[in-house]
Amino acid sequence: MxxxxxxxxxxxxxxxxxxxxxxxxxxxxxxxxxxxxxxxxxxxxxxxxxxxxxxxxxxxxxxxxKPRGADVWTIGTHVLWRGAPTEIRPAPDALRPSVRLGADTFRVPQLAGDLRPTLESHFLRLAKIELSGRAWELASQTGLGVRQIVVRNQRSRWGSCSASGTISLNWRLIQTPDSVRDYIIHHELVHLQEMNHSPRFWTRVEQSYPAWRDAERWLKQNGSLLGL
Ligand SMILES: [Zn+2]
Structure with a gap:
């Protein structure tokens, strides 16, 4: 240069x-x-x-x-959790420092400081269990040949599907409403039949998840909340 x-x-x-x-x-x-x-x-x-x-x-x-304040999570910050903006609160009666997000309680090293790295690793751990469970459930309903479901950190995508039958899901889907999570799973399952976004692909999406437009709209409006 x-x-x-x-x-x-x-x-x-x-x-x-x-x-x-x-x-x-x-x-x-x-x-x-x-x-x-x-x-x-x-x-x-x-x-x-x-x-x-x-x-x-x-x-x-x-x-x-760009305002970067939202990048740090402290007590009182609202974060997207299971589809709704949820305040991070100290967990009452906990023996060790813990915070609550809605009905979930998470251990943290201390209540002060940036809680984001700790909470996000809790989210990832939960996502691996819950998202793969849900994906296998929906896969068995459709009877499509999934070989593997992987939940991981994806910077720019909600999900993807490989020709070999592996479906990858963005762990942040645990932060979105259930309807959005289900849509992405259906979307990737349909890719097992149609590896493109042709009209035929969308017809199949429509059959397998009729509410897909609402989910797409939610993703457009809220995707930036997840830092995507
Ligand atoms: Zn797609």
Missing amino acids: TSPAPAGDEIVFQRSLRARNYRLTLRRDGVAVATIPLRGSEREARRFVEQHLDWLARARSRQSH
Whole structure:
């Protein structure tokens, strides 16, 4: 790069088999990612970045002006939990420091400070149990051949389905309403038959989960609450 890049303004070049064009994106962690298409070169990608430095500067400035207060969770913070904004409260009568979210109680190292890392690891643990249980239940109702259900941290997707029959679910679905969770599971199950978003795919979604439009609307309106 010929342009001066201040420390922390890193640009990562990554090749993508699926990308058709050069692309520049800014990740939430502040790292800019330049995508090189299959037949492209890093040299061309660098030129592309050069041409888009203005855009990158604007994107960085927008990102730094975003309120970041919601990133820290303390007693009194409202977080999305099982579909509803829920206040983090100290658990009464607990022997060890614990907080309550609705009907759930979670142990924390201490009540002061940022509770988010601890609570999110509790969420993930619960999600692995509850989401896979629900997914196997719905899979058995549809009779489709699922081989494996994986619950994990996905930065930008709610779920995915591989040709080999593995369904991956974003653990944050434990924070959404049950109807949204069920929709995503149905959506991925339908992908076992249709690995695309063709009209035929949506017809099958409609048959298997008629309320899918409401769930899509919820995701559009609330997805950002989850940091997606
Ligand atoms: Zn899909």
